[in-house]
Amino acid sequence: MGISRLLSSLGLALLLSACASAPRAGLYEQFGGRPGIEALVEELLVRVLEDERIAAQFAEVDLVNLNDRLVEQICAEVGGPCEYTGRTMAESHEGLAITEADFNALVEDLVAAMDARGIPRRAQNRLLARLAPMHRDIVSP
Template identity: 55%
Template sequence: MRILPLALILSLTACAQQPPRDDSLYQALGGQAGITRIVEGMLLNIAGDRRIVRHFEDIDIVRLRDKLVEQICAEAGGPCAYTGDSMEESHKGQQLTPSDFNALVENLQDAMDAEGTPVPAQNRLLARLAPMRGQVIER
């Protein structure tokens, strides 16, 4: 009988020792609703961007939207878990160039501007997404 209470105490202690998740960026982006609006705005911007729209012609745009929302939510410290493919797998065979990547980032920034996202929050998000550049270009 003593094992169960001890196990319970140990598990509660372990939970109590974990640092709280920093969701300040998630909150600055407007939470789930704000991130969804940013992603949808970015996709609308891409639809009108002749530089890169061709890369999005044969994809399931609803699935892409959902996975981008998950990914940004997770990267921003929100309660989401990204369930999509790796960046390498998602972009395999597309031979994306640095210019393509930069155009997408411009469309994301324009969407964040339109949403009224503060520049420091934009910079924090872009810094978290920047490491993906090498996983996307020329794959």
């Protein structure tokens, strides 16, 4: 093997190894950073308010505050530079009699909003896995 061919092979190997080890965008970046999360929450709230299954439960809710807390919460859950300043999920949902069906409707709306925003399925699943433990504090026994 000639020296130029050896150098070409070595260069190709180095290039391929660099590509293989290049970091993937973090979860926060996959959600589009703060602007992407804000757009996602807006999309989610529109869907929730149009969802006959659960819209009535949001009739008396301060939507501006809900929007702000959801942005903080999702941003924090996906590793962004945000801090959630809202109440705990148990405090926020106490006495609301949220059913399993209500919870599932909201999750369906969230998935539809993420799909509409073009968030990769793997990133969606990572967020949903981080939110799933909140189920016990949201759904009434």
